[in-house]
Amino acid sequence: MTRPQRVLLKEKSPAGVLRRTAVSHIGFRVPDLQVTTRFYGRVLGMHVHDITDERVRLGWGAGHHVLELREGEKGLHHYGFEVRDDGGLDGIRERLNDAGIPFEPLSADYVDHAVGDADGIVVTDPDGTAVHFHTTVARPGENAADPGRRPIxxxxxxxxxxxxxxxxxxxxxxxxxxxxxxxxxxxxxxxxxxxxxxxxxxxxxxxxxxxxxxxxxxxxxxxxxxxxxxxxxxxxxxxxxxxxxxxxxxxxxxxxxxxxxxxxxxxxxxxxxxxxxxxxxxxxPTPGSVNLWGGQLPVWRKTSEGN
Ligand SMILES: [Fe+2]
The missing domain is CATH 3.10.180.10 (2,3-Dihydroxybiphenyl 1,2-Dioxygenase, domain 1)
Incomplete structure (x- = not known):
């Protein structure tokens, strides 16, 4: 029997650490924009915030948008983070510069409901996807009531x-x-x-x-x-x-x-x-680690040991 491969993913010693940075929004392409937009309203309780010819933005009624949908072949378009750390965005810029990783200013319309001056950057991840980092935004529509019908x-x-x-x-x-x-x-x-x-x-x-x-x-x-x-x-x-x-x-x-x-x-x-x-x-890497309650996996997931 061949021994399962063991790989240690290395973590660099941190030049700076984010402690108050969370996901902000995500954008993906879907084959049927209307059907998917209706789904997020019906099932996730979201409202359409903004529509242009290119994309639909959805969120929970007020504050920064959560989802941006575009019509096209299913796929990830971009994903974003809200940097609430003091001086966090400047620290990210500095570390990217030190690592020689290029970045651009983020279009201000991705920082809707900015608290103070809207500021952000867009950088490309190793797989070629755009990643947004922006300063604090208002989210009055989140963490609200009715948790059985909409996430927090x-x-x-x-x-x-x-x-x-x-x-x-x-x-x-x-x-x-x-x-x-x-x-x-x-x-x-x-x-x-x-x-x-x-x-x-x-x-x-x-x-x-x-x-x-x-x-x-x-x-x-x-x-x-x-x-x-x-x-x-x-x-x-x-x-x-x-x-x-x-x-x-x-x-x-x-x-x-x-x-x-x-x-x-x-x-x-x-x-x-x-x-x-x-x-x-x-x-x-067994199903029992990914799912402690009995190890059942979804059809799209495999682990390298145990299934
Ligand atoms: Fe997850």
Missing amino acids: KFQHTTLGTADVQPVVDFFTTIGFRVSDQLADGRFCWLRSDRDHHTLAVVNVGIGGDLDHYSYDLAEWEDFKSWCDRLTELDVPVAWGPGRHGPGNNLFVFFDDPAGTHIELSAEMEKFYDDRVEYTPRRWT
């Missing part, structure tokens, strides 16, 4: 790539820290605030892909409401409910009409970088 916030983005290490290098250069990885090096979870991950990277064999993205629910009780409501809306639950090993978060997955995997999550592990030193854990 956008929580993380999980990129699909063909090579995990360069993406990890890129984001640790910017100021993210590695929280956990699978021991075969095919999955890595990174943090930029107290949450165990705001970004994850998984080897799916092709670069520039969106593996899934996730919204937070308030508590376990909400999962029951959501699974019942998804069933009433004829949206099949694709995976879960379960609990992930890395992050220890509860999860359930379903797909939008374009086949984009959406995760609902709660109870994610918190990291206290200013009080504790952490060593990234290396999880055995």
Whole structure:
């Protein structure tokens, strides 16, 4: 029997660390813009904020947008982070300059509802996808009531790539820290605030892909409401409910009409970088690590050991 391959994803020593940076928005292409826009209203409780000939922006009624949809072949267009760290954006600029990674100013219309002066940059990740970083924005429409019918916030983005290490290098250069990885090096979870991950990277064999993205629910009780409501809306639950090993978060997955995997999550592990030193854990790459509750996997996921 061949011994399973073990890969240690290296984390650079941090030149600067982000502690108050969270996902901001995400943009992807969908084959049928109208159908997908209606889905996000009907199922996720979102409102259309803004429409142009090129794209539709959606969010929860007020404040910064969450989603930007464009018509086209299914795929990731860009993803963004809100940098709430004091001087955080300048620190990112400095670290990118030191690493010789070029970046451009971000169009101010991606920083809608800026608190103070809108400021941002756009940089290209190792797979060629645009990544936005911008200063604090107002989000009065989030964390609101009715958690059984709408999530409380956008929580993380999980990129699909063909090579995990360069993406990890890129984001640790910017100021993210590695929280956990699978021991075969095919999955890595990174943090930029107290949450165990705001970004994850998984080897799916092709670069520039969106593996899934996730919204937070308030508590376990909400999962029951959501699974019942998804069933009433004829949206099949694709995976879960379960609990992930890395992050220890509860999860359930379903797909939008374009086949984009959406995760609902709660109870994610918190990291206290200013009080504790952490060593990234290396999880055995088995279904039981990714799903502690019995190890069932979705049809699109394989682990290198155990299935
Ligand atoms: Fe996730």
